[in-house]
Amino acid sequence: MRLKVATGGKGVDVVLNSLTDELLQASWDCIATAGTFVELGKKDILEGECLSMAPFNRNARFCGLDMSHDSISPALKYRLLQDVFGLLKEGHIRPEISRVYGFQDAEAAFRHLGTGDSIGKIVVSRFMTCVIRQAAPRLSLRYDASYLIVGGLKGLCGSLAVYLAQEGAKTLVILSRSGYDDERSRFIISKVTSLGCRLDLVKGDVTNEADVERAFTEASTPIVGVVQGAMVLRDKLYSSMTRTEFEDAIMPKVQGTWNLHHVSLRLNITLDFFTLLSSLCGIVGQKGQSNYAAANAFLDSFAHYRKSLGLAACSVDLGLIEDVGYVDGKESLSRRLLSQGWHPINEKLLSKILYFSILQQRSPAVNSSSSAQLITGMPVPLPEQSPAQRDPRFSALRLASGVGAQRGAFRSSDAQSGANILREAWKAQDAEVDQSELLNTLFGFANKQFMKSLGMAEEMDTARPIASYGIDSLVAVEFKNWTSMDLWVEIATLDIVGAKTLTSLCQVILKRGFQSRGKM
Known part of the structure; x- marks a missing residue:
C-alpha cells in the first residue's frame, strides 16, 4: 500500500x-x-503455487x-558477469548491504540471516578487525604403528x-590380567573395531x-x-x-612401570608418548589409601626421571572420574570425594586430558614447565574443605581474599570458639555447668564432622542408629x-562404630572429656 502511495498508484x-x-x-x-x-x-x-x-x-x-539452467551457456554467464562488474565498477549499481560482520561474529551473522528481517546482503568480511585463534593441534596418530594400553577395557x-x-x-594392544570376557570389555571391543581399529x-x-615383552613383540605393528x-x-x-x-597396590604401578620402561x-623402541595414569591421592593423600598414594607418588617421580633421560613421559594425576572407572557406581565413595571439593571429571574431559598429556610429550611441549606431570580435577579457588588446603604447594590456589575467605574464616573461628567452650568446661570440672547445653554444642560439631566425612547434605538424626549411615573404619x-x-x-574407633546413636556417642565423648579434665 505504501509503495502504491509513493508512486501515485502507478x-x-x-x-x-x-x-x-x-x-x-x-x-x-x-x-x-x-x-x-x-x-x-x-x-x-x-x-506449483498459483x-x-x-x-x-x-x-x-x-x-x-534460473542461472543454473542448461539454456544459460557458460559464454552467456561470462558476458553477463562482465557487464554486471562493469556497471559496479563505474558506480551505476551498488550492492544493498544490510550489515557487515567480522569472522569472529560469523555465528551471529548466520543467526541474523535466519531471522528473515534483513533487507539486502549480510556480509562476513575479512577486513573487519578480529582475533583469529590458532587451530588446536591434532594428535596425528601413526597408521603404521600400535599403541599399548595397560589395564584392560573395563574402566x-x-x-x-x-x-x-x-x-x-x-592398532591398539591391550594388556589385562583378567581377560576380556565381561560385558563391558565386549562392548568396548565392538565399539573400537567399528571405528576401523584392530585390537x-x-x-x-x-x-x-x-x-x-610378549605384548611388545607379538603386536601386529611396532608399539610407539x-x-x-x-x-x-x-x-x-x-x-x-x-x-x-x-x-x-604398589606392584602394578611400580614394578609394572619399570617393566614397561x-x-x-x-x-630399542622409541616411544612417542608414555602416559602414566596417576592420582591426586599421591599428592594430597586419602584415608585408608597409603599404599595407593605411595604407588602414585612413584609414577609422578618416574615421569620426571624418564624426562631427565630425554625420553617421553607424562604422569597425569586424575581426580574424581564420574562416569567411568572405579568410583562409577560407588555412591558413598563418590559423595565423600565430592564433599572434599574435588571437581568431577567426565568421560569427555578425560579424553581431553589424555590429548594434552600426549601433546606435552612432543617437542616443543604445550607448557614445558609441566611437561612431566599434569594435575587435574582440582578446582580454583580451592574449597575450604579440600585436603589440598593443607599443602603449601597449592597456597596460590587458596581463597586469599573476598567474601568466600571471610566466610571460611568466620566458620573456622566459630568452630574454634565452640571447641574452646567444651575444653574449658571439662577443665573447670564445674558441677553447675549445664551439661545439656554442652551436649547440644557437641551434637552440632559431631554432626558437621560426619556430614563432611560422609558427604551428606543434611544433618544426621541424633536418634537414628548410627550404623545406618554407613560409617566404616x-x-x-x-x-x-x-x-x-x-x-x-x-x-576408640570401637566407641564410634559400636555406638547405637549419635546421642549415645556424644554422651561418651562428654563423659571422657570430664574424665580427662580437658588435658592433653
Whole structure:
C-alpha cells in the first residue's frame, strides 16, 4: 500500500523478487503497466503455487530466472558477469548491504540471516578487525604403528581406547590380567573395531616382565605409545595393613612401570608418548589409601626421571572420574570425594586430558614447565574443605581474599570458639555447668564432622542408629582423630562404630572429656 502511495498508484516498472507465498503475491500486485516481474526464487515454482492473473491485464510480464539452467551457456554467464562488474565498477549499481560482520561474529551473522528481517546482503568480511585463534593441534596418530594400553577395557582404559581409535589409531594392544570376557570389555571391543581399529588382546600381568615383552613383540605393528593404567586397590588403615595388601597396590604401578620402561629400552623402541595414569591421592593423600598414594607418588617421580633421560613421559594425576572407572557406581565413595571439593571429571574431559598429556610429550611441549606431570580435577579457588588446603604447594590456589575467605574464616573461628567452650568446661570440672547445653554444642560439631566425612547434605538424626549411615573404619578413624586434635578427648574407633546413636556417642565423648579434665 505504501509503495502504491509513493508512486501515485502507478506501481514499479521492475521487481526482482526472492520472496515467497503471500509476499510474492503482494510484490506481483505492485507491478506497473507494461512492467516486468523477475522471479529469482524457486520455492513457489517447484511447489506449483498459483499466481493472480490481474497484473497481466496491464500487459505486465512475469519471468522466471534460473542461472543454473542448461539454456544459460557458460559464454552467456561470462558476458553477463562482465557487464554486471562493469556497471559496479563505474558506480551505476551498488550492492544493498544490510550489515557487515567480522569472522569472529560469523555465528551471529548466520543467526541474523535466519531471522528473515534483513533487507539486502549480510556480509562476513575479512577486513573487519578480529582475533583469529590458532587451530588446536591434532594428535596425528601413526597408521603404521600400535599403541599399548595397560589395564584392560573395563574402566577408564576402555574409554581411552575408544578415544584413541576415534583419533585415528589403527592398532591398539591391550594388556589385562583378567581377560576380556565381561560385558563391558565386549562392548568396548565392538565399539573400537567399528571405528576401523584392530585390537591385539593380550592376557598377562604387567608386573611380569615376560608378559610385558610378549605384548611388545607379538603386536601386529611396532608399539610407539603407552598408556599405563594398571591399578589395584587394597584400602585399609596403614596400622592394620599387611605387607601383601601394601604390595598388591604398589606392584602394578611400580614394578609394572619399570617393566614397561626396561622392555622398551631393551627392544630399542622409541616411544612417542608414555602416559602414566596417576592420582591426586599421591599428592594430597586419602584415608585408608597409603599404599595407593605411595604407588602414585612413584609414577609422578618416574615421569620426571624418564624426562631427565630425554625420553617421553607424562604422569597425569586424575581426580574424581564420574562416569567411568572405579568410583562409577560407588555412591558413598563418590559423595565423600565430592564433599572434599574435588571437581568431577567426565568421560569427555578425560579424553581431553589424555590429548594434552600426549601433546606435552612432543617437542616443543604445550607448557614445558609441566611437561612431566599434569594435575587435574582440582578446582580454583580451592574449597575450604579440600585436603589440598593443607599443602603449601597449592597456597596460590587458596581463597586469599573476598567474601568466600571471610566466610571460611568466620566458620573456622566459630568452630574454634565452640571447641574452646567444651575444653574449658571439662577443665573447670564445674558441677553447675549445664551439661545439656554442652551436649547440644557437641551434637552440632559431631554432626558437621560426619556430614563432611560422609558427604551428606543434611544433618544426621541424633536418634537414628548410627550404623545406618554407613560409617566404616576409615570414617571412624577420621572422627577419632578429630576428637583428639580439636576436643582433646581420646576415644576408640570401637566407641564410634559400636555406638547405637549419635546421642549415645556424644554422651561418651562428654563423659571422657570430664574424665580427662580437658588435658592433653
